[in-house]
Amino acid sequence: MKVRRKTVLAMVLAASAGLLSTKQATAQEQADPPPHLEFFEAIAGVWDYKLSFPGGEVGGATTGVVNWGRRAHGHTIRGYWTADDGKQSTEILGYRKSDGVLLSNGFGEQGNHWRLILPEVTATSIKGRCVGTHPNGVSFEGAFEGKLDGNTYTFSIDGKNENGEPHAFQGVCQRRIRKPLTGDAARCPWTWMVGEWKCKRSDGTTAEVTWKQPDKEVDVLIGRWVESDGSVLTEQVGWQADRQQLIANAYGADNVFFSVLFNKVEKNRLSGWYRNRNAAGEVANGQVEINRVSNTEVQTKLVERDGTVLTEVFTKVD
Numbered sequence: 001m002k003v004r005r006k007t008v009l010a011m012v013l014a015a016s017a018g019l020l021s022t023k024q025a026t027a028q029e030q031a032d033p034p035p036h037l038e039f040f041e042a043i044a045g046v047w048d049y050k051l052s053f054p055g056g057e058v059g060g061a062t063t064g065v066v067n068w069g070r071r072a073h074g075h076t077i078r079g080y081w082t083a084d085d086g087k088q089s090t091e092i093l094g095y096r097k098s099d100g101v102l103l104s105n106g107f108g109e110q111g112n113h114w115r116l117i118l119p120e121v122t123a124t125s126i127k128g129r130c131v132g133t134h135p136n137g138v139s140f141e142g143a144f145e146g147k148l149d150g151n152t153y154t155f156s157i158d159g160k161n162e163n164g165e166p167h168a169f170q171g172v173c174q175r176r177i178r179k180p181l182t183g184d185a186a187r188c189p190w191t192w193m194v195g196e197w198k199c200k201r202s203d204g205t206t207a208e209v210t211w212k213q214p215d216k217e218v219d220v221l222i223g224r225w226v227e228s229d230g231s232v233l234t235e236q237v238g239w240q241a242d243r244q245q246l247i248a249n250a251y252g253a254d255n256v257f258f259s260v261l262f263n264k265v266e267k268n269r270l271s272g273w274y275r276n277r278n279a280a281g282e283v284a285n286g287q288v289e290i291n292r293v294s295n296t297e298v299q300t301k302l303v304e305r306d307g308t309v310l311t312e313v314f315t316k317v318d
Helices: 005-031 035-043
Strands: 047-051 061-069 076-083 087-094 101-108 115-120 125-132 137-150 153-163 166-174 195-201 207-212 220-226 232-240 246-252 258-267 269-277 281-294 298-304 309-316
Touching: 035 061, 035 115, 035 137, 076 101, 087 115, 087 298, 101 125, 137 166, 220 246, 232 258, 246 269, 258 281
Parallel strands: none
Antiparallel strands: 047 061, 047 166, 061 076, 076 087, 087 101, 101 115, 115 125, 125 137, 137 153, 153 166, 195 207, 195 309, 207 220, 220 232, 232 246, 246 258, 258 269, 269 281, 281 298, 298 309
16 A cells, blocks of 8 residues: 655654653643652551551451552552451552542452542542451441641541441551661670581471671671471571661572571561462561570571461570
8 A cells, every 4th residue: 555755744743742741741741749658658658657546346446557559650559458466468559540539459468458439649648439348247338538747647537338338447547667777786786606507397207507706897697497308508697777777688408498587686586477389389478586595596487378387486506
């Protein structure tokens, strides 16, 4: 088919106009960002939360930590909710440009879920409707309103439960502000388990572990694990001062590994999450807690996702 030059020129001009229009829109968005982007920027971070339920079929209060992080170049927000009892939920917030509505969908491991439909959005507030179900199975629907005031974010739901009875609850989130630490204040508070240790587990397995600190001025350990089945793992443990987290990673033959993140670190206690893989390819993950009983004894408790509990006792070798 023969295409006239004028037709080609028109197509090129149209494409160029579309490209210029896109660039102009992007430049305008950067100069005057939509309110949802401003809200996302303001709420991103780590917050301590408290949910209050004034009696009724839910009752009491729930506390924990929520971490909101920006994704998709800042155009979405993903939130990770972790209650003090370890129960977790995840949500994602995004903006539907076609009708100017901010949406949030969240799901938890206890079957709880929620959906926010928010047509009113500013840099410091959101307002709309909420539909959801609590971990105990109680469903609800009602008006939602959230407000940001500096480092405090409050929200409320006022509506009815599945039986048509009044149902309302509130949440208060307080931003965690970490001050930069330097010198000794930035050092890992955990007392290192240097030397040779024997490990006995509740499942009947054992291990011999040797930890060495290459440099006392650096918060890092190198460990060598010799398991009762003969497998050997090499481990590195290090301290992230800015996040106040202790990270351990170990690897062995047949793609065996374990990885631990301790987000609560004290002189004689550690707690966090673990993930490991054995030679058979089986992967396990869950929560871990370590307590120092004395200078020569340390006890560990690992709780897998399915509720399986494994305990360990480390005894220092003279």
